[in-house]
Amino acid sequence: xLPADEVTxxxxxxxxxxxxxxxxxxxxxxxxxxxxxxWGIVTGIAMVQAGLTLGQSLGMTLAAxxxxxxxxxxxLMVAAAPVWVVALTAVVVNLRFxxxxxxxxxxxxxxxxxxxxxxxxxxxxxxFLKFAxxxxxxxxxxHRVPYFAGSAACNWAGWQVGSIAGILGAGFIPPDSxxxxxxxxxxxxxxxxxxxxxxxxxxxxxxxxxxxxARGWPLKLGLLAAIVCGIAAAMAADAFAARRRQAS
Amino acid sequence: xTALEVWLTIAGISLATxxxxxxxxxxxxxxxxxxxxxxxxxxxxxxxxxxxIVPDVLVxxxxxxxxxxxxxxxxxxxxxxxxxxTRSVIGTIAGGMGAFWLLRTFMGEGx
Numbered sequence: 536x537l538p539a540d541e542v543t544x545x546x547x548x549x550x551x552x553x554x555x556x557x558x559x560x561x562x563x564x565x566x567x568x569x570x571x572x573x574w575g576i577v578t579g580i581a582m583v584q585a586g587l588t589l590g591q592s593l594g595m596t597l598a599a600x601x602x603x604x605x606x607x608x609x610x611l612m613v614a615a616a617p618v619w620v621v622a623l624t625a626v627v628v629n630l631r632f633x634x635x636x637x638x639x640x641x642x643x644x645x646x647x648x649x650x651x652x653x654x655x656x657x658x659x660x661x662x663f664l665k666f667a668x669x670x671x672x673x674x675x676x677x678h679r680v681p682y683f684a685g686s687a688a689c690n691w692a693g694w695q696v697g698s699i700a701g702i703l704g705a706g707f708i709p710p711d712s713x714x715x716x717x718x719x720x721x722x723x724x725x726x727x728x729x730x731x732x733x734x735x736x737x738x739x740x741x742x743x744x745x746x747x748x749a750r751g752w753p754l755k756l757g758l759l760a761a762i763v764c765g766i767a768a769a770m771a772a773d774a775f776a777a778r779r780r781q782a783s
Numbered sequence: 784x785t786a787l788e789v790w791l792t793i794a795g796i797s798l799a800t801x802x803x804x805x806x807x808x809x810x811x812x813x814x815x816x817x818x819x820x821x822x823x824x825x826x827x828x829x830x831x832x833x834x835x836i837v838p839d840v841l842v843x844x845x846x847x848x849x850x851x852x853x854x855x856x857x858x859x860x861x862x863x864x865x866x867x868x869t870r871s872v873i874g875t876i877a878g879g880m881g882a883f884w885l886l887r888t889f890m891g892e893g894x
Contacts, residue, residue, distance in 0.1 A: 599797045608796055618791045618792050625795065635828065637807055637824060652805050655807075656800065663828055667828065716855055716879065717876050717880050719835075719859070720879040720880065722835065723879075726832050738833070741830075742834045742837075743837035746833070758831075758834045765829075766826050
């Protein structure tokens, strides 16, 4: 057994490292925040323009916390679609998170159920991408959950600040500002460095083409089709590259 | 929609968020992932983002817009070039938006 003071010292060291990992999670996400803010603003404006009251708009951003699902839901709400159609559309748009959570499962295994629920709820695309990048680059990084929590907190804060600014400023910001492009550009800056290898490039190309071709599909199923076809293309390219490696 | 329906819809979307993001994390059931599926999972996020980005840039008013008048497309290409040279995320966002607003000012709305 370790002496008591050594146990305390080690616990303190873990605490410090966890705080540092949290901080790093925040800092790693910071460069993308302008895009997150802009996208939040655009979504905030869109909610008000769809006819939602101040309370409803705030309720939606604070409870749903799902940018792409909210933007997909709003035109349906304007068209007075049945509640289940809107909810099902939100599920389909969010299905990619089921895939993310499958990948996150082993990482969060030793956490309490409540912690896993919270970590899941606060998972965003960017948070997940940064986390996957960290694990690939530093497989031995010890404080993964605090890192994830830091980047998730940063993403959440940026999104909510942007959204609330958009809701309150809807009357002052011109609707054709083109601000939503900033959110897209932030994602572009995340995707481009991942395209250096052939399989990812093939996946991105096919997913992009399918998403455009299938853009009019009901319940936003086009996005799902794009992801499935993109993954299939990436896997095929992966197998092709492996065969070539074996042959040479 | 009535106010009640709006709140029900908001609750539905929130439930969708929670179900898709957290249900697999919360369950303690053993989920075995075959190695092939694990490889597939690696490519999911980048494909999902491509599926969100590309229609956003290429589709305008429901139509595919590949013409030079698609200012969002031009601005995005400029942003990609900026990223490849500088590797700066903030520079990419700022440069792309700057290009978009400048192009709009000098070229008009386009089709």
